[in-house]
Amino acid sequence: MIEEVSNYLNQVRHDFSKAKLDEENVDENPIEQYAKWFEEAVGAQVLDPKAIVISTVSADGQPHSRVVYNRGLKPTGMVFYTNYHSNKGRELEGNQHISILSYWPELERQIRMEGKVEQLPAEESDAYFASRPRESQIGAWASNQSEELTNREVLEEKVKSFTAKFEGQDVPRPLHWGGYLFVPHRVEFWQGRPSRLHDRIVYEKQTDETWTKKRLSP
Numbered sequence: 250m251i252e253e254v255s256n257y258l259n260q261v262r263h264d265f266s267k268a269k270l271d272e273e274n275v276d277e278n279p280i281e282q283y284a285k286w287f288e289e290a291v292g293a294q295v296l297d298p299k300a301i302v303i304s305t306v307s308a309d310g311q312p313h314s315r316v317v318y319n320r321g322l323k324p325t326g327m328v329f330y331t332n333y334h335s336n337k338g339r340e341l342e343g344n345q346h347i348s349i350l351s352y353w354p355e356l357e358r359q360i361r362m363e364g365k366v367e368q369l370p371a372e373e374s375d376a377y378f379a380s381r382p383r384e385s386q387i388g389a390w391a392s393n394q395s396e397e398l399t400n401r402e403v404l405e406e407k408v409k410s411f412t413a414k415f416e417g418q419d420v421p422r423p424l425h426w427g428g429y430l431f432v433p434h435r436v437e438f439w440q441g442r443p444s445r446l447h448d449r450i451v452y453e454k455q456t457d458e459t460w461t462k463k464r465l466s467p
C-alpha cells in the first residue's frame with residue numbers, strides 16, 4: 250500500500266491556473282486583504298475557510314501544528330479560542346511567537362502569517378463563550394484538552410456530570426478556556442500559477458499602521 254501511494258504521489262501533477270495576484274491589486278493592509286480573500290473563499294464554497302493551522306513551538310524547540318477555527322478579525326489580527334491548559338496553551342505561555350497557515354485549494358491560494366499572540370480580555374472570551382451551543386460549553390468543562398483519557402466513557406461520564414451540575418442555569422466560562430488575539434508582523438499571499446511560476450506577495454509590518462509589500466520568487 251505504501252509503495253502504491255508513493256508511486257501515485259510522485260506521478261500526480263496539478264497545474265494552477267485560476268487567478269493571478271498583482272502588487273497593484275492587493276490592499277495596503279494584509280488583514281483587509283485577508284478579509285477580501287476570505288469573502289472570495291466563502292463565495293467559492295471553500296469547504297471550511299475558517300479552519301487555520303496554527304504552529305506553536307515548545308520549550309525544546311519542537312514545532313507543533315494543529316487546526317483551530319478563526320473566530321474573528323480585528324484591525325490588528327485574528328482571534329481563536331482554545332483551552333489555556335492544553336498543550337498549545339502551555340506552549341503559548343512560554344513562547345508567544347506562532348505561525349498560521351490557510352490553504353484554500355478551490356482557489357489555489359495559500360496564506361502564511363507569522364506573529365505573536367496575546368490572551369483576549371476575559372470579557373471578550375466570556376461574550377464568545379456565552380454565544381456557543383450549550384453542548385460545546387459543557388464540553389469545555391468536561392475535556393482536559395491534550396491530557397490522556399483512559400477511554401471515551403470517562404469523557405462521556407464527565408459530560409453527564411457537568412450537564413447535571415449546570416442544569417437550570419447558564420454555563421459559566423471555565424477560566425482555563427478563552428481566546429487569543431494573533432497579531433501578525435509578516436503575511437504572505439500565494440496564488441498558484443501555471444508551470445510553478447506562482448505569485449507571492451509578502452507584507453512586512455513597519456509601524457502599527459503601515460506595512461511594506463514585495464514580491465517573492467516562487
Ligand SMILES: Cc1cc2nc3c(=O)[nH]c(=O)nc-3n(C[C@H](O)[C@H](O)[C@H](O)COP(=O)(O)O)c2cc1C
Pocket residue numbers: 297300313315316317318319329330331332335336337338394395
Ligand atoms: C476543523 C477543526 C477545527 C478545530 N477547531 C479548534 C478550535 O477552534 N480550538 C481548539 O482548541 N481546537 C480545535 N480543533 C482541535 C485541534 O486541532 C487540536 O486537536 C486541539 O486543540 C488540541 O491541540 P493541542 O493538544 O496541541 O493543544 C479543531 C480541529 C479541527 C480539525
